[in-house]
Amino acid sequence: SVLEVLVTDILLLFEEGAIPKLSFLRVLRLLRLIRVLRLMRSWKSLYKVLATFVRVLPQMSNLLVLTFITMVILALLGMQSFGGIYTPGSGFSDVPCPGGICPNPALQELPYRHFDYFGPAMNTVFIIMTGAWIDAAATAVEVLGVSAVNYFIIATL
Incomplete structure (x- = not known):
């Protein structure tokens, strides 16, 4: 039966170490x-x-392609508008902060x-686009001001 084949294959994979x-x-x-x-x-x-x-x-492929193209356009627009705004001059570290602790404590x-x-x-x-835009908008507003929210509202729609 199909179930026996599945169980046998799964057990063989476990024995070979291919799966944790x-x-x-x-x-x-x-x-x-x-x-x-x-x-079922x-x-x-x-x-x-x-x-x-x-x-x-x-039939949903057209919708998925349209959504992907919209995402690419919004990402490129966001890169032009907000790319490079998180610098040490605006209060953000340009080096990784392991554990959330930055080398310069004055920077985020x-x-x-x-x-x-x-x-x-x-x-x-x-x-x-999935509705969790407030966190991304909050950090952009810290740097650029309230006008940055316009992009996030348009992207949400």
Whole structure:
């Protein structure tokens, strides 16, 4: 059966050391999850919902591409507007602060949500678009003033 093959493969992976060692209870929980997924076929209404979701996924690709393009544009706009504002002159350390303790105690650690590079800018835009924009906006307002909030409101919409 499929379950036996899955269990055998999982046990072989554990023996080879490819997967970190898990406790016996975690393996049992994993098997319980597989059982629930198997029982899902008998639950007709849930099966219909999931089948509809899988059928709609290709049609959602256009929306995902549009969202990604919007995120790239907002990240580039944020890099132009807010890139490089967190400097020692504005009260932020330009060197890493391990454990949150900076070499210069008068400076703060570089915020997690910043626009200095494309990767963190995309991450910041994703966080803004999911509704947690207030932390990123608060640090930008500390440096640039209240006018910085306009970008965050537009990105949230």
